Amino acid sequence: MGIISQNTNNLQDAIANVLGNIPAVLAAGESCLYYLVKELNEELENFIQTRKTDVEEFHVFSDECEQAMLRYWKQAGLSVTYRCQQITYMRRTVSIKYFHVANPESGACISLIPWFMLHGRPYPVFVYIYAVWHYINTGKKSMQTSAAAAGKIFGIDGFNKSTLSRNMNCMEQIFDIKQIGQPLSAAGRAAPSAVEMAALIPEILKSRQSAELLAAACGGKIKAIPGRASHTGRLSAALGSIPQNLSNVIKAVGHVPGGARDMRKRPKREHKSKGAAKKREPGFAMPQQLEQTRIAFIAVCRDIVMDAAIKYHCLII
Numbered sequence: 001m002g003i004i005s006q007n008t009n010n011l012q013d014a015i016a017n018v019l020g021n022i023p024a025v026l027a028a029g030e031s032c033l034y035y036l037v038k039e040l041n042e043e044l045e046n047f048i049q050t051r052k053t054d055v056e057e058f059h060v061f062s063d064e065c066e067q068a069m070l071r072y073w074k075q076a077g078l079s080v081t082y083r084c085q086q087i088t089y090m091r092r093t094v095s096i097k098y099f100h101v102a103n104p105e106s107g108a109c110i111s112l113i114p115w116f117m118l119h120g121r122p123y124p125v126f127v128y129i130y131a132v133w134h135y136i137n138t139g140k141k142s143m144q145t146s147a148a149a150a151g152k153i154f155g156i157d158g159f160n161k162s163t164l165s166r167n168m169n170c171m172e173q174i175f176d177i178k179q180i181g182q183p184l185s186a187a188g189r190a191a192p193s194a195v196e197m198a199a200l201i202p203e204i205l206k207s208r209q210s211a212e213l214l215a216a217a218c219g220g221k222i223k224a225i226p227g228r229a230s231h232t233g234r235l236s237a238a239l240g241s242i243p244q245n246l247s248n249v250i251k252a253v254g255h256v257p258g259g260a261r262d263m264r265k266r267p268k269r270e271h272k273s274k275g276a277a278k279k280r281e282p283g284f285a286m287p288q289q290l291e292q293t294r295i296a297f298i299a300v301c302r303d304i305v306m307d308a309a310i311k312y313h314c315l316i317i
Contacts, residue, residue, distance in 0.1 A: 003202060010207070023309035025109070026121050031109040033204065036309045037061075038191035038302065040114055048116065048124075048298065051090035051155070052261070056184060060098045062112050065194040065279065076202040079104050088122050090155035103205040108206055112197070115305055116298075118315065127154045128300040128317050129239070132166045132171055136236050137247045145282050152284050153294045168235075171317050175235045182238035184304035184316075191306070238316075241304060246297050249281035249290060 023036040030249035037060050040048075044058040059066065073080050079102045086095050096117060116124040131150035134145055143161035151159035193199065284290060308316045 002224050019109070021310060023115070023306050024204065025136075025309050025313055025315055032261075033108075034119065034315075035110055035112045035197070036115045036306060037112055037197075038115050038306055039193075042064075044114065047094070048089075049295065051092075055096070057084075057216050058096040058130075059195060061098065066099075069194060069198040072198045073101055073201065074250075077104070078102065078202060078205065084121070085113075085117065085119070087117060087124055088156060088158075089124055089127070091157070092155075099199050101205065106205065108205045110201060112201075115255060115302055116310075118317070119153045123156055123159070124154070125305060125315075125317065126298050127156055128163075128167045129158065129301055129305075130154070130297055131159065132168045133239050133242055135164060135168070135245045136239070137242075137244060138250075142239060145250060148282055149247075149284070153249065156297075167317050172235055173193045174314055174316060175238055184311075185243040185307040186300045188302045196220070236259075239304070240289070242300050246293050246300075249293055251285065 022176050023038070025034045025036060041059055041062050043053070043055060044060065047055070047058065061069065081100050081102075082097050083100045083309055084094055084095050084097050094113060098114070098117075099112045100109065101112070111119075113119065118127060118128075121128075125148055130153065131146050134149050135141075135146035137147065147159050147161045147164045150158060150164075188222050232263040285293075305316060308314060
């Protein structure tokens with residue numbers, strides 16, 4: 001990180017006052033801040049909730065809000081561009097267009113992204129969180145099963161246990177750094193309006209050291225820890241506000257309702273081929289239950305993601 005000017009204390013106090021109650025995030029290894037937007041354009045919100053759309057590209061804000069924000073920022077002397085990222089969700093790949101705002105004089109910048117989007121990641125944040133949480137909540141029985149459950153619920157065919165493992169490691173590291181020892185709140189927080197948000201951005205971008213001061217206010221630079229250390233207990237506590245019943249999406253194996261178990265011995269079957277055995281997918285709950293689980297988990301996940309962003313200014317994976 002760069003050298004902070006002599007007025008560090010005053011600048012840090014100013015940044016802390018501005019950032020104290022807003023979801024501004026400093027991502028690991030990046031100097032750009034990310035502002036997590038909770039209240040989204042109606043079309044984008046409907047896609048996340050209902051999974052149905054004929055649209056291939058979404059904007060974070062409505063056209064009316066975008067035009068008003070653009071006028072305000074340009075009057076404040078800021079540079080505004082669009083950036084775009086693709087996400088895959090419910091067997092659809094769509095593009096999300098979001099604002100990237102910069103101060104040409106100081107070089108400070110901030111991107112306004114929807115709360116569920118992770119920069120450079122192909123899936124929404126709630127997919128990763130569900131897989132990790134399901135694995136912990138079911139007693140760490142099978143990463144493969146937990147990854148399959150997340151993929152089934154959120155329509156991600158390529159989600160596998162290696163993806164779960166990598167993201168669980170990331171989450172453990174972040175929770176260890178931030179020392180989050182209590183459940184992230186699922187009670188919900190009031191989000192600033194588009195007008196309030198537009199007014200906050202110039203304040204955040206006044207100083208070249210916005211990112212550095214945010215990191216300092218959070219108690220140090222966020223960075224990866226070499227190796228893998230287990231902090232699953234702290235991670236489990238942090239996600240403790242998620243209702244446990246949302247993990248009940250796998251059918252019990254070998255249970256026949258109202259019937260007795262068949263104990264007859266049968267001869268071994270001959271294998272027709274010597275190829276690799278196909279992995280058997282677990283049985284899942286009925287589509288209606290999966291749909292209800294998806295909607296309920298997204299609602300809870302939005303609140304805990306926003307809570308982490310406001311309290312600790314960090315992404316939770």
